Amino acid sequence: MDKYDVIVVGSGITGGWAAKEFCEKGFKTLVIERGRHITHRGPEYTDMQAPWQIDNRNLVPERIAEEGRYGNIINKGFFKPATQQFFADESEHPISYPEDKPFRWVRSYQLGGRSVTWGRQVLRWGPKDFEANAKDGHGVPWPIGYDDLAPWYDRVESFIGVSANKDGLDVLPDGVFQKPWEMSCAERFISDNLKKKYTDRHLIIGRAANITEPTPEQQSLGRTQCQARSYCKRGCSFGGYFSSLSATLPAAERTGNLTVVTDAIVETVDYDETTGRASGVTVIDAHSKEKRQYKARVVFCVPWHWAQYKSYLTPSLQLFPMVWRIAVVLWVTTSWTTLRALLRMPKSPDLKILTLSVDVLLLLIFPITAMSKKTMPILFVVLATKLLRSIDRTRAQQQIK
Ligand SMILES: Cc1cc2nc3c(=O)[nH]c(=O)nc-3n(C[C@H](O)[C@H](O)[C@H](O)COP(=O)(O)OP(=O)(O)OC[C@H]3O[C@@H](n4cnc5c(N)ncnc54)[C@H](O)[C@@H]3O)c2cc1C
Numbered sequence: 380m381d382k383y384d385v386i387v388v389g390s391g392i393t394g395g396w397a398a399k400e401f402c403e404k405g406f407k408t409l410v411i412e413r414g415r416h417i418t419h420r421g422p423e424y425t426d427m428q429a430p431w432q433i434d435n436r437n438l439v440p441e442r443i444a445e446e447g448r449y450g451n452i453i454n455k456g457f458f459k460p461a462t463q464q465f466f467a468d469e470s471e472h473p474i475s476y477p478e479d480k481p482f483r484w485v486r487s488y489q490l491g492g493r494s495v496t497w498g499r500q501v502l503r504w505g506p507k508d509f510e511a512n513a514k515d516g517h518g519v520p521w522p523i524g525y526d527d528l529a530p531w532y533d534r535v536e537s538f539i540g541v542s543a544n545k546d547g548l549d550v551l552p553d554g555v556f557q558k559p560w561e562m563s564c565a566e567r568f569i570s571d572n573l574k575k576k577y578t579d580r581h582l583i584i585g586r587a588a589n590i591t592e593p594t595p596e597q598q599s600l601g602r603t604q605c606q607a608r609s610y611c612k613r614g615c616s617f618g619g620y621f622s623s624l625s626a627t628l629p630a631a632e633r634t635g636n637l638t639v640v641t642d643a644i645v646e647t648v649d650y651d652e653t654t655g656r657a658s659g660v661t662v663i664d665a666h667s668k669e670k671r672q673y674k675a676r677v678v679f680c681v682p683w684h685w686a687q688y689k690s691y692l693t694p695s696l697q698l699f700p701m702v703w704r705i706a707v708v709l710w711v712t713t714s715w716t717t718l719r720a721l722l723r724m725p726k727s728p729d730l731k732i733l734t735l736s737v738d739v740l741l742l743l744i745f746p747i748t749a750m751s752k753k754t755m756p757i758l759f760v761v762l763a764t765k766l767l768r769s770i771d772r773t774r775a776q777q778q779i780k
């Protein structure tokens with residue numbers, strides 16, 4: 380069984396960043412990705428292909444919609460024959476949701492995740508965004524504000540490279556920017572006229588993770604200036620836009636601390652009872668369907684979707700031991716009479732049989748529960764005593780009758 384300092388689950392924007400940070404701090408890091416291994420400038424990139432080299436001249440064939448595939452992305456402009464390889468086919472990976480709450484869940488199962496296909500617009504949250512929900516009465520107030528995040532925005536923008544204009548808007552704070560793209564004549568015309576007529580409406584140039592003035596750090600990773608060809612969705616051989624493949628994973632790799640495993644679907648986060656901590660993960664090999672385990676001191680889960688977190692937790696009762704332990708301790712240490720008094724329930728032989736049955740069941744399943752090794756024997760003895768006393772009392776009552 381392989382052992383690492385850190386396991387990062389998922390290699391998208393978040394996983395790539397986590398891998399870079401951990402590797403640069405000297406931690407032996409394993410990135411586990413469920414999708415296939417694609418390489419930067421590899422054959423999956425189609426940015427160097429001419430229209431006639433792409434299936435159907437890069438027009439989406441009608442049959443794809445008829446077959447119910449890629450339904451969440453098909454009409455969104457991003458999906459073309461030249462980019463199809465970067466999106467999960469929903470007929471192979473179906474999801475369900477309530478009819479009245481449709482959820483357009485676009486997934487990318489490959490090394491780099493959706494960092495390969497994203498729209499590259501990077502907008503900072505402003506101070507108001509951290510306060511808006513509390514003011515509107517939704518959710519709980521944010522525990523951090525803009526000032527806490529600002530230095531981290533600086534750090535990220537410096538590394539990824541953001542081309543943007545410093546517009547001086549309080550709703551959209553400026554950051555560490557490279558030279559912006561120019562507006563077209565029409566855009567300039569609208570922008571100028573908006574400025575004349577309104578103080579609170581602005582048309583600004585997009586803030587894109589496409590580099591216009593590559594820094595030495597970006598160049599050292601093999602990235603060059605964006606060529607403005609607008610083929611980014613196909614993967615960029617110039618490293619002109621930020622992705623895990625063009626930036627964070629190469630940065631992690633050059634430290635010598637990175638190991639990447641692809642085609643490995645993390646099934647569960649494993650839990651060590653003795654330490655009360657995550658100890659690693661169990662993965663299913665996408666091809667052989669065999670399970671294997673990886674161990675690490677830290678497990679960093681960023682597969683993006685909540686369903687995935689749920690599936691990590693569902694098979695493992697061990698992952699919510701406190702709730703389970705408290706419930707068992709309460710049950711074992713509370714006498715039936717006290718419980719009945721607390722719940723104000725009448726005497727009933729049926730309920731007594733039910734509680735006795737639960738006691739017996741608990742005794743039987745104790746060895747396979749998530750109770751800690753130290754408390755389990757004590758609870759076992761208490762429960763057995765409780766059960767024996769209960770049986771004894773029932774017998775005595777029958778004899779009196
Ligand atoms: C078409 C499109 C355009 C977008 N444009 C923008 C934009 O302009 N600006 C913006 O800010 N955001 C944009 N987004 C959103 C942005 O791309 C995502 O928010 C971001 O990429 C999420 O990163 P992530 O690392 O959390 O997840 P992902 O990039 O989805 O990465 C998760 C990774 O985990 C892997 N994984 C999942 N389950 C498992 C498992 N069980 N075991 C192992 N690996 C697993 C997946 O295969 C994937 O590689 C866009 C998204 C799409 C689809």
Ligand code: SF4
Pocket residue numbers: 426589604605606607608609610611612614615616617618619620
């Ligand atoms: S990032 Fe720039 S160079 Fe790369 S595909 Fe996009 S437009 Fe072209």
